[in-house]
Amino acid sequence: STSFYGNVVAFSESPLNENVLYAGTDDGLVHVTSDGGATWTKIESFPGVPLRTYVSRLEASWHDPDGVYAAFDNHKNGDFKPYLLMSSDRGASWTSIAGDLPERDVVYALAQDHVVADLLFAGTEFGAYFSRDHGQHWIELTGGMPTIAVRDLEIQRRANDLIAGTFGRGFYVLDDYTPLRAATEDVLAEPAHLFSARPAPLYIEGSRLGGRDGAGSQGSTYFTAPNPPFGAILTYHLAEKVTTRKERRKEAEKEARKADETPPYPDYEQLRAEDTEETPVVLLTIRDDTGAVVRRVPASRSKGMHRVAWDLRWPARSAVSGDSWSSRGNGPLALAGTYSATLDQVVDGATSQLAGPVSFTVVPLNLATLPAEDRA
Numbered sequence: 001s002t003s004f005y006g007n008v009v010a011f012s013e014s015p016l017n018e019n020v021l022y023a024g025t026d027d028g029l030v031h032v033t034s035d036g037g038a039t040w041t042k043i044e045s046f047p048g049v050p051l052r053t054y055v056s057r058l059e060a061s062w063h064d065p066d067g068v069y070a071a072f073d074n075h076k077n078g079d080f081k082p083y084l085l086m087s088s089d090r091g092a093s094w095t096s097i098a099g100d101l102p103e104r105d106v107v108y109a110l111a112q113d114h115v116v117a118d119l120l121f122a123g124t125e126f127g128a129y130f131s132r133d134h135g136q137h138w139i140e141l142t143g144g145m146p147t148i149a150v151r152d153l154e155i156q157r158r159a160n161d162l163i164a165g166t167f168g169r170g171f172y173v174l175d176d177y178t179p180l181r182a183a184t185e186d187v188l189a190e191p192a193h194l195f196s197a198r199p200a201p202l203y204i205e206g207s208r209l210g211g212r213d214g215a216g217s218q219g220s221t222y223f224t225a226p227n228p229p230f231g232a233i234l235t236y237h238l239a240e241k242v243t244t245r246k247e248r249r250k251e252a253e254k255e256a257r258k259a260d261e262t263p264p265y266p267d268y269e270q271l272r273a274e275d276t277e278e279t280p281v282v283l284l285t286i287r288d289d290t291g292a293v294v295r296r297v298p299a300s301r302s303k304g305m306h307r308v309a310w311d312l313r314w315p316a317r318s319a320v321s322g323d324s325w326s327s328r329g330n331g332p333l334a335l336a337g338t339y340s341a342t343l344d345q346v347v348d349g350a351t352s353q354l355a356g357p358v359s360f361t362v363v364p365l366n367l368a369t370l371p372a373e374d375r376a
Contacts, residue, residue, distance in 0.1 A: 005025070005026055005027035005052070006025065006026070006027065007025060007026045008023050008024070008025055009024060009025060009026045009054065009055060009056075010022075010023070010024030010025075010055045010056065010057055010058040010070075011023050011024070011058065012058040012059050012060045012068065013060060014060040014061070014065060014068075015060065015062055016060075016061075016062070016063075016064075016065040017034075017065050018036070019033070019034055019035055019036040020032075020033070020034055020060065020065065020066075020090065021033045021036070021037060022058045022060060022068055022091070023040075023058070024055025024057075024058045024070065025055060026054050026055070027052045027054075028044075028046075028049070028050075028051055028052040028053045028054065028055060028072070029042060029043065029044055029055070030042075030043040030046075030055060030058065030070060030091055031043070032068075032090050032091045034090065041091070043091045046070070046072070046083075046085055046094050047085070047094055047095075047096065048083070048096055049072050049074075049083050049085070050074055050077070050079065053072040053073065053074040053077075053079075053083065054072065054073045054074065054076070055070060055071075055072060055073075056071045056072060056073040056106075056107065056108050056109070057069075057070065057071040057107070057108065057109050057110050058070055058071075059110050059111065059112060061112060061117075062112050062113070062114045062117070063112075063117040064088060064117070066087075066088055066089055066090050067086065067087065067088050068086070068087050068090065068091060069084070069085070069086045069087075069097075069110050069112065069120075070084075070085045070086075070087070070094070071083065071084050071085075071107040071108065071109065071110050071122075072084075072085075072107075073106050073107070073108060074106075075106050075125075080103075080104040080105070080106050080125070081098075081103065081104070081106075082098045082101040082102070082103075082105050082106060082107045082122075082124065083096075083098065083107060084096065084097050084098040084101070084107045084110065084122065084135065085097065086134075086135070096135075097120070097131075097134060097135025097136075098135070099131065099135045099136045099137055099138050100136075100137055100138055101122065101124065101129065101138050102124075102126070105124040105125050105126050106124060106125045107122055107123070107124050108123050108124065108125070108149065108150060108151045108152070109122070109123035109150060109151060109152050109153040109165075110122050110123070110153065111153040111154065111155050111162070113155070113180075113181065114155065114157050115181060116181045117134070118131075118132060118133055118134040119131070119132055119180060119181055120134065120135055121141075121153050121155075121162060122138065122153075123149075123150030123151065123152065123153045123164060123165075124149075124150060125149050126147050126148075126149070127140055127141065127142075127145060127147055127148065127150060128140070128141045128145060128150045128153070128162075128164050129141060130177075130180055132180065132183055132184055132185070133185070141174065143174070143305075143307075144172075145164070145172055148166045148167060148170075149166060149167035150164045150165070150166055151165055151166065151167055152164070152165035153165070159175075159176065160176050160177055160178050160198075161173055161174065161175050161176065161177070162174040162177045173228075175228045175229075175233070176198055176233060178195075178196070178198065179195035179196075179235040179305070182195055182196070183195075183237070183305075187237070188237060188239070189239065190237075190239060190355075191238075191239050191240070191354065192236065192237065192238050192239065192343055192354035192355040193236060193237045193355050194234065194235075194236045194341065194342070194343045194354075194355040194356040194357075194358050195234075195235040195236065195237075195358070196358050196360070197232055197233060197234050197235070197341070197358060197360040198233070198360070199360065199361045199362070199363045200231055200232035200233070200310075200312060200360065200361070200362050200363065201363055201364075201365055202312055202333070202334075202336050202362050202363060202364045202365065203364075203365050203367070204333070205230045214226070214227075229307070229309035230309060230311060230312075231309045231310045231311040231312045232286075232309065232310045232312060232339070232341075232360055232362065233307060233308075233309050234284055234297075234307065234308050234309075234310065234341050234358075234360075235305065235306070235307050236284075236299070236305075236306055236308075236343050236355060237304065237305050237306070238282075238301070238302070238303055238304065238306070238354075239303065240303055241301060241302050241303045242280045242282055242301035242345055242347070243280070243301075244274070244277055244279055244280060245270070245273055245274045245277050246274040246277075249266060249270070249274070252264075277348070278348070278349065280301055280345060280346060280347045281298065281301070281345065281346040282298075282299045282300065282301040282343070282344070282345050282346075282354070283296045283297065283298060283299060283343075283344045283345070283346065284296070284297045284299050284308050284310065284341050284342070284343060284344075285297075285341065285342045285344050286310055286339055286340075286341055287339065287340050287341075287342075287357075288334075288335075288337065288338075288339055289337055289338045289339070294314060294334060294339065295310055295313070295314060295315060295331075297309075297310050299343070301345070310341075312333060312334050312362060313330075313331040313332065313333055313334060314331040314332050314333075314334060315331050316330035316331045317330075317331075318330070334362060335362070335375055335376055336361075336362050336363060336364040336375070337361070337362060338359060338360075338361050338362075339359070339360055339361070339362060340356070340357040340358065340359045340360075341356055341357060341358055341360070342354075342355070342356035342357045343355040343356050
């Protein structure tokens with residue numbers, strides 16, 4: 001349809017200087033004021049960006065009083081390139097920070113971390129990305145995120161949560177993205193890394209409507225969304241998958257075929273060792289402040305970033321649960337205090353430590369009318 005140019009469609013106020021404002025319009029202009037709006041400077045062209053390209057986002061820097069980021073959307077003209085720029089002099093000059101974003105992935109939104117200046121987030125036509133090196137390289141955020149247009153991004157700075165508003169009426173929340181602040185190139189190159197964890201609030205989880213899914217007896221058309229995982233949330237990264245003998249053989253055969261070579265045929269002893277091998281296990285081992293093991297929580301052995309929630313309980317006395325309606329765990333609740341976690345693997349029956357330990361605290365909400373004098 002016909003566009004009537006002249007609308008302000010992007011706006012940002014510097015969090016470091018209230019007199020610095022940026023306004024972007026639907027005909028590709030950016031206006032800057034340094035005196036609270038008394039006078040404005042017009043910027044008409046940007047390197048690599050076609051004229052009259054829609055200004056989809058302006059974001060003043062949280063760390064540089066003269067810094068600003070801009071995203072442009074030219075899909076109405078059949079141009080789906082990701083236009084993402086930054087300026088360190090209030091728009092006088094610009095540099096592309098699109099890096100290695102996909103060539104046909106329009107950028108709609110951008111956000112900068114308020115603690116680490118080099119940590120950026122981008123919302124595009126096909127999902128959300130983060131960069132730990134100020135836009136040189138971008139990594140897609142998946143973790144249950146569908147392939148969908150991310151039209152807006154916002155950071156809940158108190159809780160360090162990233163909120164992604166998607167096309168339509170939905171939004172997604174990445175709870176506590178603080179591990180991404182430490183996800184540098186050196187950290188991701190380590191064989192395994194266990195990130196620090198924020199304090200875990202201690203309470204008994206329940207549903208107001210009953211049942212485990214939150215909807216209770218309201219029926220399948222009653223909409224509910226899941227709460228964040230309960231307990232202590234531990235994040236870790238594996239550079240490579242912890243593999244079985246069979247998986248390693250299959251991978252070697254695949255590489256041989258790629259090199260146009262004949263894969264070696266396994267002998268009987270090799271196949272027998274594969275059949276009798278116990279599948280490797282990756283665990284998060286929780287210990288209290290005395291070093292005693294409280295819980296071993298199963299985790300993924302796949303390559304990449306993973307999250308595991310310890311439900312703040314000891315193991316159940318019985319391996320069988322007789323309560324199918326309760327959303328609570330069967331073991332007794334752990335006490336408030338300081339705990340530690342290590343990332344371990346069990347391969348061929350032998351346990352070895354991959355990463356850690358990291359310490360975290362379990363904090364009671366203290367909502368009881370008559371709290372116990374000696375909780376221990």
